[in-house]
Amino acid sequence: MNIPNNLCFTKEHEWIKIEGDTGTMGITDYAQHALGDVTFVEIPKKDCEVKQFNIIATIESVKAASDIYSPLSGTITLNNSELENNPALINQSCYDQGWIAKIKIKDIAEKKNLMDSTSYQKFVEGLAH
Amino acid sequence: MELIFNKSVSGRRCTQFPANDVPVLKEIPKKYLRKSPCNLPEVSEMDVVRHFTNLSKLNFSVDSNFYPLGSCTMKYNPKFTEDVARLEGFTKLHPLLPQLRLGGILAQGALEVLYEMDRILSEITGMDAFTLQPAAGAHGELAGVMLIAAYHRSLNQKRKYILVPDSAHGTNPASAAIVGYEIINIASNKNGTMDIEALKAHLNQDVAAIMMTCPNTLGLFESDIDTIAKLAHAQGALMYYDGANLNAILGKCRPGDLGFDVIHLNLHKTFATPHGGGGPGSGPVGVKKELIEFLPISRIEKRDDGTLYLDYKKPQSIGYISSFYGNFLVILKAYAYILLLGKEGLIRTSEHAVLNANYVLAKLKDIYEPAVEKTCMHECVFSASRQILKNVHALDIAKYLIDCGIHPPTIYFPLIVKEALMIEPTETESKETLDHFIHCMREANRLTQENPEVLKKAPQTMPISRLDETKAARDMNCASL
Numbered sequence: 171m172n173i174p175n176n177l178c179f180t181k182e183h184e185w186i187k188i189e190g191d192t193g194t195m196g197i198t199d200y201a202q203h204a205l206g207d208v209t210f211v212e213i214p215k216k217d218c219e220v221k222q223f224n225i226i227a228t229i230e231s232v233k234a235a236s237d238i239y240s241p242l243s244g245t246i247t248l249n250n251s252e253l254e255n256n257p258a259l260i261n262q263s264c265y266d267q268g269w270i271a272k273i274k275i276k277d278i279a280e281k282k283n284l285m286d287s288t289s290y291q292k293f294v295e296g297l298a299h
Numbered sequence: 300m301e302l303i304f305n306k307s308v309s310g311r312r313c314t315q316f317p318a319n320d321v322p323v324l325k326e327i328p329k330k331y332l333r334k335s336p337c338n339l340p341e342v343s344e345m346d347v348v349r350h351f352t353n354l355s356k357l358n359f360s361v362d363s364n365f366y367p368l369g370s371c372t373m374k375y376n377p378k379f380t381e382d383v384a385r386l387e388g389f390t391k392l393h394p395l396l397p398q399l400r401l402g403g404i405l406a407q408g409a410l411e412v413l414y415e416m417d418r419i420l421s422e423i424t425g426m427d428a429f430t431l432q433p434a435a436g437a438h439g440e441l442a443g444v445m446l447i448a449a450y451h452r453s454l455n456q457k458r459k460y461i462l463v464p465d466s467a468h469g470t471n472p473a474s475a476a477i478v479g480y481e482i483i484n485i486a487s488n489k490n491g492t493m494d495i496e497a498l499k500a501h502l503n504q505d506v507a508a509i510m511m512t513c514p515n516t517l518g519l520f521e522s523d524i525d526t527i528a529k530l531a532h533a534q535g536a537l538m539y540y541d542g543a544n545l546n547a548i549l550g551k552c553r554p555g556d557l558g559f560d561v562i563h564l565n566l567h568k569t570f571a572t573p574h575g576g577g578g579p580g581s582g583p584v585g586v587k588k589e590l591i592e593f594l595p596i597s598r599i600e601k602r603d604d605g606t607l608y609l610d611y612k613k614p615q616s617i618g619y620i621s622s623f624y625g626n627f628l629v630i631l632k633a634y635a636y637i638l639l640l641g642k643e644g645l646i647r648t649s650e651h652a653v654l655n656a657n658y659v660l661a662k663l664k665d666i667y668e669p670a671v672e673k674t675c676m677h678e679c680v681f682s683a684s685r686q687i688l689k690n691v692h693a694l695d696i697a698k699y700l701i702d703c704g705i706h707p708p709t710i711y712f713p714l715i716v717k718e719a720l721m722i723e724p725t726e727t728e729s730k731e732t733l734d735h736f737i738h739c740m741r742e743a744n745r746l747t748q749e750n751p752e753v754l755k756k757a758p759q760t761m762p763i764s765r766l767d768e769t770k771a772a773r774d775m776n777c778a779s780l
Contacts, residue, residue: 204717209772232768233711235469257773 171294172199174265178241178281179290180223185265186241186273188281195241196269197229197260200294205231208260211253214271218246222280227270229260242280244273300357300762303350307340313347357762359706365732367659369678369709369721370468370516372546372568379639380571380632389631394623397609410607413624414599416583416634423637423645424545424562425555426585430594432625436543439563439582440474440510442595442620446561446586447508447537448478449593449617456535458507464493466517466713471510471541480507487715491517491671493527504534512541513557514548516713516721518656518675528558537561545569546725547653547677550646560587570633581629595620651726652677655733659722662737666744670716678723682716691747691754693718698765699746701758703739 177185183201186193202208210230220226226240249271253259260268285293342350360366366373384390392409396402403410417429433439444461451458461475464485472482483501488494492515502509509531513521521527528538540554542564549569554562566581567574574580586594596616597609624630640648653676660669660679667681683693697707697720709721724733746753758764 207769207773209769230772232772234714236714 171203171291172265173287173291173294175287177265178284178286179293180239180241180284181293182223182239184239184241186284188242188275188278191275191278192247193242193244193273193275194269195226195271195273196264197238198290199264202261202264202268205229205236205260206233207231208257211257211260211270213249213251213253214246216246216249220244220246220273222283229257238270240271240273241284242273242278243276245276246271247274248272300353303340303342303346306342306346306350309341311341311343311346313342313344359701361706364704364706365724365728365736366706367708367722367724367728367736368706369518369680369723370543370712371574371709372543372565372677372723372725373574373706374546374568374571374725375727376571376573376632377636377639380635383635384628384632389628394627403608404606407607409627410599410609412631412634413627414601414607416630417599419634419637420564420583420585423549423553424540424542424564424585425553425557426559426562427555427588428591428594429583429585430598430620430625431581431583431630432595432621432623433563433582433584434621434626435578435580436541436563436565436568436582437470437474438580438621439565439584440470440541441477442582442617443539443561443563443584444474444478444480444508444510445617445620446584446590446593447539448480449615450537450590451507453593453615454535456504458505458536460501460506461539462498462501462506462509462536464511464515465715466491466515467510467512468516468541468543471512475508475510485509487515487517490522490673491515491519492521492523495523495526495530498527498530502530502534502536506531506534506536508537508539508561510539510541511559512543513554514544514676516544517670517680517716518544518547518678518721518723519671519673520548520676524557532558543568544677547649549649550642551649555585555587561585561590566629566633571636572629572632579626579629581626581633583625583630593617597624648726649677652724655724655726655728656722658730658733659724659737663740666741667720670719677725678721680713680716681720681722683718683720686744686747687718689747689751691751693720695751695754695757696720696740696743696747699743699754699757700739702760703735703742705736705739 177187179185183198184195185198186195208229208231212228214226220240222243223239225237227238229236229238250269361373361375397406413431420429433442459481460483461480462483462485463471466487475482486494486497513524515521531538537560538558540559540562542562546569562585563582566572592615596611596613599607600610601607656675656677656679660675668684670680670682693710697710700707711719
């Protein structure tokens with residue numbers, strides 16, 4: 171299980187990379203693996219405001235349609251339109267080319283509600299039982 | 300099998316129409332005519348009959364194979380109901396007749412079926428009135444949520460949210476969203492039922508309704524349902540019952556008595572009308588008396604002399620939800636089924652459905668991880684979590700079952716169970732059929748340990764082997780004509 175140590179994580183298996191007041195988010199390796207082949211991504215609209223842990227995108231896979239939640243509150247500054255044509259990027263490169271959106275972070279204090287890579291690793295191991 | 304388009308021969312026809320020898324009074328305006336031929340296959344009647352007869356032989360149906368598809372209650376459709384639905388008095392009746400002057404008297408029989416069905420379904424579910432118009436379960440949900448919205452609007456209340464458990468059918472949040480509500484997901488507890496504390500955290504006077512399935516999609520009865528309904532009603536929220544799993548509780552308890560205010564039924568699930576492509580479906584919606592005035596028009600009412608008529612004067616009604624009176628012949632089949640079984644028969648239906656599911660659960664739980672360690676209702680849910688250690692997925696097991704002559708169970712649902720396999724045998728299956736299924740499931744596990752390649756390559760006995768489901772979903776424009 172690939173869990174990069176420079177990212178923050180949610181319990182719903184999203185990641186966010188925080189650089190200054192901008193965050194880049196996507197879903198984790200655990201999530202893409204559990205979903206199976208991703209067949210469609212409904213990407214968030216630019217300039218849209220999102221709240222922490224509210225729905226930001228929807229991903230359909232061969233198994234299910236799943237809501238994706240925003241790790242932090244803010245405004246969408248950029249979305250990965252590449253995913254519309256090539257949803258497989260989520261499976262192939264979930265932390266890099268499979269990013270979903272960039273967010274202008276509203277309140278960095280919300281970071282306290284997220285996990286670092288060590289806690290996320292423990293969280294995922296707990297799920298395996 | 301060859302496509303019918305490949306059998307096409309230029310100029311070949313089923314019927315040769317004679318040349319037109321009467322004057323054409325009015326041509327179809329040019330703008331409505333297509334510019335090029337529509338590329339239909341040119342074949343003889345014999346070609347058509349052979350093609351579709353052969354195609355139908357490839358069908359995997361409940362009439363040919365065991366079909367334990369959980370959550371969708373694929374039960375056997377007894378053939379006598381087809382005879383009833385074929386009676387000329389019903390099939391040759393024009394749907395406009397009851398609305399024509401003096402026509403109503405000629406449609407009394409059909410109106411009585413609908414009127415009686417309203418009463419019977421109300422009795423079975425503990426509701427006060429039903430509309431029979433919705434044409435399918437999700438259509439019923441949409442109608443039901445519209446009724447909830449109309450109810451709150453009549454009280455001048457603006458409520459924003461509908462609460463849905465994380466084990467719900469996907470149609471529940473979808474129907475609520477179409478009506479304009481925001482959805483809040485409520486987590487399940489470790490027993491597989493609704494977490495009361497999670498519910499309390501989101502339940503307030505902005506909540507329009509809680510949509511629940513009971514028993515839920517894990518095949519478990521929501522044991523706190525009484526508390527949940529009281530908490531909802533205390534905030535002025537309504538309780539919505541998704542009737543997908545009513546087959547488990549017929550004659551044992553009634554949603555109306557459990558505190559539900561609005562309910563939809565799937566006649567094609569509970570009352571044995573054809574399902575899944577064989578439809579059409581039927582999704583009647585029942586309500587408590589506070590919501591009757593909002594039901595779709597028309598309503599069937601009884602005059603003092605006992606005759607029945609359609610009443611359109613319902614100013615509070617949400618209006619039309621479908622044309623005419625719903626899928627009438629489907630309602631008729633369900634009516635015949637209910638009358639044949641009667642009260643005792645319906646109770647035994649539920650008892651056998653629950654017994655069969657628990658038999659499967661008891662015989663397989665040593666090798667497949669049960670989603671919850673509990674007695675189940677009409678369906679049991681396993682996780683292929685032990686099999687996945689050998690890289691065998693629920694999908695591989697499902698495909699292997701096809702080679703055993705068994706329709707795959709529901710997989711990957713409910714979403715809260717990893718590698719879910721959801722099995723609903725229904726009441727009509729014999730012990731011999733269940734034993735065969737259990738044997739095949741145990742065989743699938745043996746192969747998982749000894750020769751997983753067999754599972755990975757399944758199905759081998761079908762005209763087409765493993766389909767590329769990813770390509771089918773990602774690349775939807777692959778068959779252009």
